[in-house]
Amino acid sequence: MSASELVFKSASELATLIRDKQVSSAEVTRAHLDRMAEVEGAIHAFLHVNEGAVDAAKAVDAKIASGEKISELAGVPVAIKDILCTVDMPSTAASRILEGWIPPYDATVVARSREAGLVPLGKTNLDEFAMGSSTEFSAYGPSRNPWDTDRIPGGSGGGSAAAVAAFEAPIAFGSDTGGSIRQPAAVTGSVGFKPTYGGASRFGAIALASSLDQVGPVSRNVLDAALFHDVFTGYDAKDSTSLNYNWPSMAEAARLGAKEGSLKGLRIGVVKELNGEGFQPGVKALFNELVELATAAGAEIVEVSAPHFDYATAAYYLILPAEASSNLAKYDAVRFGLRVAPNEAATIEEVMSATREAGFGPEVKRRIILGTYALSAGYYDAYYGSAQQVRTLIQRDFENAFAKADVLISPAAPTTAFKIGERVNDPMAMYLNDITTIPANMAGIPAGSIPMGLADEDGLPVGVQIMAGIKKDDLMYKVAATLEALLAEKHGGSVLDKAPRSYALKGGAK
Amino acid sequence: MKDKLMDFDKALELFEPVIGLEVHVELNTKTKMFSAAPNIFGAEPNTAISEVCIGLPGSLPVVNGKAVEYSISLGLALGCKIAEHSSFARKNYFYPDLGKNYQISQYDEPIAYDGEVEVELADGEIWNIPIERAHMEEDAGKLTHVGGATGRIQGAEYSLVDYNRAGVPLVEIVTRPIFGTEGKAGEVASAYVQTIRDMVLALGISDARMERGNLRCDANVSLRPRGSEKLGTRTETKNVNSFRSIERAVRYEIQRQAAILASGGNIIQETRHWHEDTSTTSAGRPKSDAEDYRYFPEPDLLPIQPSAELVEKLRAELPEAPAKHRRRLKESWGFTDLEFRDVVNAGVIPQIEATVALGTSPAQARKWWTSEILRLANERGVEAEELVTPAQVTDLDAQVASGAITDKIARTVLVKMIDSGKSAAEIIESEGLAVVSDDSALEAAIDQALAENPDVLEKLREGKLQAAGAIIGSVMKAMAGKADAAKVRELLMAKVSE
Secondary structure, rough: HHHHHHOOHHHHHHHHHHHHOOOOHHHHHHHHHHHHHHHHHOOEEEEEEOOOOOHHHHHHHHHHOOOOOOOOOOOOEEEEHHHHHHHOOOOOOOOHHOOOOOOOOOOOOHHHOOOOOOOEEEEOOOHHHHHHOOOOOOOOOOOOOOOEEEEEOOOOHHHHHHHHOOOOOOOOEEEEOOOHHHHHHHHHOOOEEEEEEOOOOOOHHHHHHHHOEEEEEEEEOOHHHHHHHHHHHOOOOOOOOOOOOOOHHHHHHHHHHHHHHOOOOOOEEEEEHHHHOOHHHHHHHHHHHHHHHHHOOOOEEEEOHHHHHHHHHHHHHHHHHHHHHHHHOOOOOOOOOOOOOOOOOOOHHHHHHHHHHHOOHHHHHHHHHHHHHHHHHOHHHHHHHOOOHHHHHHHHHHHHHHHOEEEEEEOOOOOOOEEEOOOOOOHHHHHHOOOOOOOOOOHHEEEEEEEEEEEEOOOOEEEEEEOOOOOOOOHHHHHHHHHHHHHHHHHHHHHHHHHHOOOOOOOOOO | OOOOOOOOOHHHHHEEEEEEEEEEOOOOOOEEEOOEEEOOOOOOOOOOOOOOOOOOOOOOOOHHHHHHHHHHHHHHHHEEEEEEOOOOEEOOOOOOOOOOEEEEEEOOOOOOEEEEEEEEEOOOOOOEEEEEEEEEEEEEEEEEEEEEOOOOOOOEEEEEEEEHHOOOOOOOOEHHHHHHHHHHHHHHHHHHHHHHHHHHHHOOOOOOOHHHEEEEEEEEEEEEEEOOOOOOEEEEEEEEHHHHHHHHHHHHHHHHHHHHOOOOOOOOOOOEEEEOOOOEEEEEEEEOOOOOOOOOOOOOOOOOOOHHHHHHHHOOOOOOOOOHHHHHHHHHHHHOOHHHHHHHHOOOHHHHHHHHHOOHHHHHHHHHHHHHHHHHHHHHHOOHHHOHHHHHHHHHHHHHHHOOHHHHHHHHHHHHHHOOOHHHHHHHHHHHHOOOOOOHHHHHHHHHHHHHHOOOOHHHHHHHHHHHHHHHHHHHHHHOOOOHHHHHHHHHHHHOOO
C-alpha cells in the first residue's frame, strides 16, 4: 500500500493496520502531514501544525512494539480544534487576543487522547471563540469546504470538519455550543456528535458559553466517532458539571447498530418545527427519502411537535452572549495574551480597552455587547430571565417528544454550504443557520449529524441530525450506525466516497 | 481636607444613628475556595496560585467541600437557617485583583439566612444582632500601587498584583439594620465583630487575625432626624482592622454626618476609608445603587444542596456561643466586672483560657496577659498572641510560683523568652537570674548595708519599721534584684531582735 493511500483510510482501519504492524504510526502520521502540506494551501483547515507529531507517533510505535496494549485507536492521528488547550501547541481560539499563547496544561479530553496513543497533528481553525457558523470570523482567515473551496465548511468547527473531509485527518476534536460540530459535519459530508452535556470534560476547553459547550468527535464514519468518543469522554473531577456516570461503550453500540441493519421496534420522531420553511428543497427531499428508508427498515415514524423550538434561537442568542460576555472578561492584558498600550502613561482601563478593541473581532464584540446588555440591571428579567424560561420550555418539549419517540431526527442544517462572504455581514442570516442544532444544546441532550446524500440542486452534502434523550448517547450512536449502513447500501457507498480529493487553489485562502 | 465634626452628644440629640455591619471571614481551609492551590499567608507573591486563581483560559472552578462545611457551621453558629438549595453567582466587574474579572459569590440563594447573634458589651448589656445572611465567596488578589501620593490606583505609576489571596474562601456575614444603639453604636459594632471573632475561633474555621485581613469589617452608618421613620443615606467605612477602630470609625461617621446634615447638606452614598493614623475617614468610590454587577447564576458550578444529616451533624458539633461562653468563663475565673472588662478589651480571652487550661491560676494568667504581655505587644506593634504562647506563659509563671525567680526578674525573663524562644529555666540558668536563697550571702549583704546605715538598727528597735526599706533596697541592689524581699526582711528583723 502506498503511503498516500493511507490518508483515505478510516481511523479504525488505520488502528488495525498499526496494531497488526502492517504499517507504523509514524508512517501514518507522515502520510497525513504530507497530505496537509499538499492541500492546506487550498483548504486552510489548520492554524498550527504539530512539529512533534512524528516523534509522538514513534513513541506510540515503541509502546506497541513492546506489546503494551494502549487503546483501540492507538497510533491514529487526530486534529484538535484550537479551542482546546494543548501544552505543546499555541491555543488561540482563533483570536488575536490569544495569539501564540501556550497553556500550562492539556484539556482533559486532549490528555486522555494522548494517553490512548492518539497522535495530535495540529490545531484546527474555527470562528473566533467558536462564535460563528462559517469560520469566516477566524482572526486567521476562513477555512474552505473541500467540496467547493468557494464555500464555507460550516462553523464554528469548520477547520475540524474540513480537515476530516479533505483527508488531512481521520478524526478530529470538535466543540458544540449551538451546532459547531453538527453543522460543519453536515455541510462537509462528515460525521459529528455532541455528547450529553456533562458527558465530556470542559476542563481546558476555552469557554464560550459554559452551560452549552460540549466537546465531541468529528470523523468520516459513525464507528470512528464512537471509538474516539469512548477515548476522551467520562467523568472529570476538574469539571463540576461533568457527569459521574457509568457510560456504556459507544463503539459497541455503533457496531451493534451497523450489524443489525434494521430499525424494527424503534420509534423515530420527526420534529414538525425542524422541517418547514427556510429549508432548501434538496435538503427536504433527502430528508423525506431518509424517512422512507427508515420506514422500510421497520421503524415506526411518529410526528412530534416541539412548539417552543420557534423561540430557541432567540433565547440562545441571549443566554450565549450573556455567559460569553462574562467568560471573555478575563482577556484584559493583565496576565496573558495580547497587550496593547495606547500610550506610555496609559491607565489600566485604557490598556484593557485598547487590548480588547484590537484583540477581538466583530462577532465577538457584537456578542459581548449583546450579553452585557442582556445581564444589565433592569433588563435581566426581560432578556436573560425569559431566555432561561424558554430553555425550560424547550426541555419540556423534548421530554414530551421522547415520551412518544426513542430518537428524533431532522435535517442537520437548513441548507447546504453557502458561499464565503454571503452572510458575513448579515448576522441574523448566519444565526438562523443554527435553528436545527440549537435546541439540543438548550436541553443538554446528545445529538449528531451523519451525511444522507447530495442535494439535487447543487450536488453538495446534506446531513441528518439524530437526537436522543439525556444519557442515551449509546442509542444515538446505534441508530446513527444503522442509518449509515442503510444509506450506504442504498447509495452503493458513503457520501464522502464522492468527495473531491484534490482542490483548486483559490485566492485569499490564507 | 479636614472634616467638620459635630460634638458626639449633640449629634445624638439631633439624630438617631442606624448601623449595619458586613464582616468578611477568611476560612482557614488547606486549599482555596475553588481550586487546589494552597491557602497560606505570607508566601512569595504569586506562588500560592493555580490556573483557576489567575483565570487562565480553559480553567474551571471546583467547590472546596470543607469550605462549604465551615460555612454551614458558621451559619448555624449565627443562628441562621441553612438553605437546602443554594447556588453561586458571578459578580462581574473589571478590576485587576480578580483574574477572571468576575468574582464567584452567592447572590439570591445564600447558604445561610435569617439569624441572630447575642452580643455582650463590656458592661454586661446584651444585644441581639439580627443577621440577614451569610454567603460564600472567593477573596480577591492584593494590589500594591507604587509611585502615587495616595497609595491608591489613581495617580500610581504602576501597580503590582499578588494573586496568592485570590480565591481564598470567604464568608460574608451581613446584618440587618441595627436600631436603637444610640451612644453605644460604636461599642455595639465593635462587640459584634469581637463576638464573630470568638465564634470563628471557637469553631476553628478561621485564624481571625484582623491585622492579616482574616477578619474584615465594613461599617455602614446612617443618621435620621429624631422622629423620622425614613432611613438616612448611608456610608460604608472600609479598612477598619482593629476592634478599637471599629468603635472609633462609627463614632467618627456619626459626628461627620451630623455636621453635614445639620448644616443642610446631603450625605453622599459612598465607601469611606478609615485611616488608623489620623483616626479619620476619607471618601472612596461613590457607591450608587446604579452600580451594576450583572449577577447571573455561575454556570460552571452545581447548586449546593447539603443533606439534612450533614447539617444536623454540624449543628451537634457546634461549640458554646461566645456570649454564653464568656459568662461561664467570668464566673469560673472569679473575675470582677472591671477585671473581666480589661480582659475583654485586651482581646485575650482565648489566651487566658488556654493558659489556665495549662495549670496557671486565672489571676496570674490575667495579670500576665493584660499587663506585661499587652504592654510589650503594644510597644512592638503586634498582637499579644503573636508574641508569646500560653505554654510559655505557664512555664514562666511556674518559675515565679515556685519562688525560683521574683516577679520583677520574671519580666526580664519574659522578654528574653520572646526574643530567644528558649524556656524560662534555660534563661534563668544561663543568665544566673535565680533568686539567691543562700542565707549567708544575704546576711553578709545585710551586714554590709547596716554598716553603711548605722542608725537603722536603732530605729527598727524603736519600732520605726519603715526604716527597713532602705536596707532591703540596698540588699536588693547588691544582689542585682535576685533576692526575695520577704526573706531579706525576715533576716533583718531577726537581727533586730538579737
